[in-house]
Amino acid sequence: MLEIKNMNVHFGVIHALKGISLTVNDGEIVTLIGANGAGKTTTLRTISGLKKPTDGEILLNGRDITHTTAQERVKMGISHAPEGRRVFSTMTVLENLELGAYLRKDKENIPKDLKMVYEHFPILYDRRKQAAGTLSGGEQQMLAIGRALMGRPQILFLDEPSMGLAPLLVQEIFSIIRNINSTGTTILLVEQNASMALQIAHRAYVLETGSITLSGTGAELMQSDDIRKAYLGG
């Protein structure tokens, strides 16, 4: 479904991504783990079209989308729940969710998807008329994911959905991610919480200072000594 070939990204003189390649197949959950500043967010932002790569190729369903705009990529089925939630704070929960469906032509199906989002996150239904900025951090995270789902994506990017959440809520978010995936949405998941991410991921990549140093199935990486030392606390 998604293929990145030899992508380089610079911020001025900073070489943030050093020729990374990765693949996400239809129906998979693929996770990208790595330390702070490794380049995980940059990877997602570049694939979404918010940041231009210096070179390399981005293919979506075999089509080269490297030079398309962010808007066109949304149209082609990429949805991105960004790092730090980034909900539209003074707009209501419902307005936020509606904006997630901004480009959709099939307006008649939107109420159905709204219902689906409310089923995943019942709290959002109770809060639907409330300004998004007044939600708790966890609720905002649910809103960010719900908003991304409203685009009916073929592939969903989640950037640290568990950041700042209480352990119980982290469990819940991960089980919802698994649910979303089981209904047919492919997911590229960026996480610091490596153990949770590796548990639900079909495959995983490890990013270290801009390069992919390891990849394999979630189970394989969980067994790897290096990974256990570096990311799983022994």
Next chain:
Amino acid sequence: MEQLIQQVVNGISLGSIYALIALGYTMVYGIIKLINFAHGDIYMLGAYIGYFCMTTLHLGFLPSLLIAMVLCTLVGITIEKIAYKPLRNAARIAVLITAIGVSLFIEYGTMFFVGAGVRSYPAMTGLMVQKISLGSTVITMQQILIVAVTVVLMTILQFIVKKTRIGKAMRAVSLDNDAAQLMGINVDTTISFTFALGSALAGAAGILVGVYYNSINPLMGIMPGLKAFVAAVLGGIGIIPGAMIGGYLIGIVEVFVSGYGYSMYRDAVVFAILILILIIKPAGIMGRNTREKV
């Protein structure tokens, strides 16, 4: 007491003009963080377009208003495309200096075509010269016209911003440009549209002022432009209802200061308000003291 009411009536009329101009300042600031110094000049162009519609073309007020709004919209969009869009990623100071350049260009360009002299709007006739007297308070038809047009335009604006797709896109872009792009919103189109709305309102303010004060000149946009900017800051820059409130407050204050015999100080008072608000509550009346976005 009656003098007080009269001052309020006059202040609301003047305030309507400031509010209409302030809305454009605030919307453009909200979306690209630019103080568009050329905005007062769009208002001036609106006054001239209205003037030519009513004199050369002998059109009535309403068609002239619509033409002024449409042409100002086109000018606003063009300025954004030519002058500001290429600077989208430039330093803010570069864009600000460009805005001042655009402002001077419009002022002296207009002077080149229509001369530097003052021109008078055609005298109003019929219904438009009627007055309503309530005790010793006099409300002129022109004042009613100004307030009515302003209320209608603000209602339409509120509807567009709150209810329409493009209005929601405007709010989204001004809240978070990146997140808006992730929704598939075309940021360039949205910015263009914001300039269009602001310019249309400024154009309307221009023709209203022509009708109200009669005389217009190519530099007439400078002072009201600055005062409308103060109004936008007073209300909370970037906040639409704030611009409305700020506009009316500045209008009323200015009329009171002149009305009680201090007309020499009326401009100074407005700028004193700016300094005060920046010291006391920089976020403005409607503004929350938000933390800087990271």
